[in-house]
Structures are given as structure tokens and as C-alpha cells.
Amino acid sequence: MKFLGLIVKNIGRNAIRSILTALGTMMLVFVVTLVWAILAFLNVALSEKNANFKAIITERWQIPSQMPYTYASTLCEGAATKPGDVRPMDSMTWQFYGGSIEKDRAKRGMNNVLFAFSLEPIKLLTMMDDLDNLPAGQAAVFGKSVKALQDNRQGIILGRTRMETLKKKIGDTFTIYSMNYKEIDLEVTLVGEFPEGRYNNSAAINRDYLLAAMDAYQQKNGKPHAMANKSLNLVWLKVPDSATLSKIASQIESSPLFSSPQVKCETASSGIAAFIEPYRDLIWGMRYLLAPAILVTLSLVISNSISISVRERRSELAVLKVLGFRPNQILTLVLGEAILIGALSGLISSCLTYGIVNFPPPYGFGGIKFPIAFFAAFSIPLAALWWGPALGAGTALVGSFVPAWGARSVKVSEVFSRVG
């Protein structure tokens, strides 16, 4: 387009103002991108797969959930007792074991702590989100790690980041000094690693090892460990469809076996829905008040800047008209300026947001910690890369329309014949 040069030069005319407008746009686009990313994330989290999905069983009234381990085997069967009761396709138990590789409490910190899922190793392959549908190559490699953990119950599997922070490599043996299982310190051998991705910071140990350690404690001390009755944190069940799920849920919730404490059975999305229920107004506000308010602010910022620039240039715009520029071409020039600033700063902003939020340290945050249910972190979706420029350009178009229309209607005879 022949006018592009002219538009760019006009933007450069008052570089400070253009830069300030651009920075303002970038800030606001940044906030909107974050808000939308959170909303998009919740949308995904709240939408249910309709086949082969997972249900979670937790303690009904307590967070964190702590159930007696004796619940495990019956819950894994979906509390099926009578003929006609349905059973889940698969199941998994989770016990959270947290500790530090540093014996000295005073020296414990982020670079020596460790939170492990204590579980039945084989379930890592069938029940864990994302790990149950790895690409063939990765699946084979990870399968070896799982096999190793199964063969060596004192083994541990770590995510890459955790491995680096703890400065451990495969084959290393070290002791974890427990923080939530008092006096149950575990000597473990690093036998494998999680595939690159969401488990980068995770750890998994063999549940047999933890259970055996608790038995040993009881023998040695003549009484059960303080955690013995509340070591089961979660039970996962895989079900083929929601009809099965509600059947199983009612089997569990009506069973007398789980009365003290009571348990509840829900899907990941219903769990999250329940978890965010108290924040509903907040989320509603983010979606319908905050985001629109920011967009309005953004278009006002742009409108203001373009108005000033049009007012300053009235006579220049009139000259263009004299030379034969048609009103709509003038409109295009002014809109073009606003849209170019808006789209460019929106693009820069969303690229920066995407990079800074998603890239792993030291370049970025490696996702934002979002302690809803069991989601470790959420990241900015790739789509945000076009939200930015679209937002910037869209608000610029709206914001600059009135001043651009004013520019379009500049009357040349008025500008040039102002005489006493």
C-alpha cells in the first residue's frame, strides 16, 4: 500500500507519544491476555471428556483430604460388593510423601525439598494424565523407568527440573528426611525420569516402600504411626462414561464402609467446579467486568492519543484534501496509524507474555502456579499470540474512529481562509 510509508512517518512524528501509547497498549493487552488465559484454562478444565474419564475420591469434608489406607482396596473396586454393582476400568491410589534430602532442618529450602506421589508404579503408565498417552518413543523410555521402580521398591522417579535442582543423576542413592511422615525417612535410588513436560517438577515412589516403612515403624515402636489412619490422600478411578460414574459414585457414597471419615466421588471438572465455586463472582467479574473495562480503557487511551495527533495536524490533513485526498483516504490514514500502533504493540505484548510466562527459568516463569485442585501450573495458550494483535487493532479501530471521522470531515475552505 502506497500510504504505508506516510502512516509510519506520522507515527514517528511524535515518537514519545507513540511510544507511550504503545506501552499503555502493551500493558493492557498483557492484563487481558492473562485474564483470558485463566478463563480459557478454566473452560478447558471444566469441560468434561465424555468417554474414559477419571473420577477422584477424596475425604468429604476436609482439605487436604486424608483417608485411612484401609479404604484403598474397596475404593479401587468402586465399592462394588453386590452382584450388579459396577466396577471402574482402572484405579490408582495417591499418598503424598514430602521431605527433604537435607537432614538439617535449618538448611531446608526449595533446592532440597521433594514431594512425591507414592503409588503403584504401573499406574504411572495407565492412570496419570498425559503419561497415559505418550508418543510411542517417549512411552518406551518412560516404560523402562516404571519397570525399574516396580523392580526396585526403594526406587524413585524424578522430573528433569527436580533432578537438576536436587543435583541428582540416575543411579544416585540418597535419603529423604520426611516432613509429613515424622521419622519415616526413606533411602531411595534414582531409577528413572519423567518425560519432559508437566511432570518436570514431580517425583514418584513405590507405595509398597512407604507402607513397609510404616509397618516397620509400628513394630519398632509398638504402636501405629500417627499417619497410619490418614495416609491415603486420593483415589482415582477410570470410568467408561458418566452413567457408570454416577452408579459408582452412589455405590461409594451409600456404602457404610466409608462413614468415618466420609468420602466423596467426583470428576476432575466437578472437583474444580466445586473448588472454584467460592470464586464464582470473582471469575464472573473478571470475564464480564474486568476484561471489558480494560478494553474500554485501552480504546480510550488510543482515542486520546489519536485525537491529539489529529488536532495538531488539522491543517496538514486539509492540505492532503486540497491535493485531492478523498475523505475516506484521510480516514484510512488516521485509522491506519492507530491500527498499526495497536496491532504492533499488541503483538509484542502477547509474544512477551507468552514467552515470559511459558518459557522455563531463567527465561521465564515456566507457567504460572495455579493451586486449583491438582493442576500444577497453567500456561498462556498459543492462541494468545493472535489475541494480542487482534485486541490491539480492534480497540485501536474503535478508539480512533471518532477522531478519524473528525479528520475526514476537515473543511479545507475553513482551514485556509480564516481571516478576521
Next chain:
Amino acid sequence: MPLASNSLSNMATRNPHPIVRVNGIHKYFKRGSEKVDVLNDLTVSVPEGEFLGLMGPSGSGKTTLLNLIAGLDRPSSGEVWVGDNLISQMSESQLSAWRTRSIGFIFQFYHLLPVLSAYENVELPLLLLPLSKAQRREQVTTALELVSLKDRMWHRPGQLSGGQQQRVGIARAIVTDPQLIVADEPTGDLDAKSASEILNLLEEVRKILNKTIIMVTHDPRAAERADRVLHLDKGRLIEDVVKATAGSA
């Protein structure tokens, strides 16, 4: 060649076919509820190739008349013909397109765009025509050569003197090869020496390119260069001075 040079033929004599014909025009402006008459029953005709001066006291309607002839405004009544076009009847968008091709404007305060170089300022009206970049370059360079500013073509207006800026203004006015050039006090903002240079240049443009020029001026020395001077007062023509020496300055 768009800026083809032409001979001086039929310059001194009045061309029987006028390029501009203003027939009995009235023009008033509204100020609030009040009507202010600016031009009253004015009839003027300008032969092709003439260098016409317009003089008169401030507020007498010179700029208003010039605007009507150049298609920047329309008369309240009466007709304005330029060439074969009845421009007083054209719509605003027809006028826009027509101005680009048919009229060259020169302003007292140059009105160059400060963010553009001399070259880009001159190129501006050509952007509205269906020309390739190479064609535009050729026309811009030719025009800048004619005003002897080829060596300054990448300077911005702020880096040029008033006289030089006005020469860029002249280059911009002639670059589309219009029939008619209108100039509103082109020397009004210049010192005597630069003013005289600009007037020389206008005469040259008239002679070499065979353009018709209408120039509003307060300066008697500028008016002297014109073939003919019209005096306006309170929106009426009061004098029509034809000079014997026209065209030979």
C-alpha cells in the same frame, strides 16, 4: 514526458478560449444566523497561459474566489468553469479527483508535511494517480530539477529555508502537470530576495510549461510580474489592469 515544455506562442495576446470562466457568482458564509456576503455577482475569465494577479484589501474575498476556482468550495450561486468542466456542479469526491489532476496549489506558508522529505512531499499528489514507483520517481525528479532542488531532495522542510520550502511547494504544484496553478500570497512570508526568486520561478513555469497561473498577492512588486491584475474590493471587481509588457519579464 508529462512536463513537456512548450513555446511562448499566443502568450502576449489574449487567448479567445478562456481556461477559467466565472459567471455571475455569489458567495456568502453563514455566521450564526447572519449571512455574510463575500462575493457579489462576480464574472471573471482567464485565458489559457495567462499569469493573473489578484489584489485587494484584506477580507475582500481573494482567497474565497481562488478557492472557488480551484474547486475547494462551491459558490452560493453562479457557475465556475475550468476547461470543459463545470466544477461548481461537481460533487465533493469528483472535485477531489479533479483537483489532483487539474490544479496545482501554492500556499503562503508552504504547507509541506514536516515528516516527509522534499522528495516525498512532491510525490504526495502522485500517490493518488495510477502510476508506478518508477514513473513517480521520474516526475518528482523532473519537478525538483526545475526548481533547482535536486540536491536537497532528501531534506525535510525543517532543514530548508523559506525560499527553498516554497520551491518544493512549486514542485509539488506542477508535478501532476495540471492546467492551472493557483497561488495564495506565495511570497507573503519571504524576504525580498527569495520572493523575487520565487516570482522568477513562477514566470519560468508559466513560460516553459505553458501553465495558467492565478496568484493572490498584496505585494505590488509581485503584481508587476503578472500579465493582468484584478482588484477586488468588498467582493466586487473594481479594476482590470492589463499590462503591455506581459509575458516579457
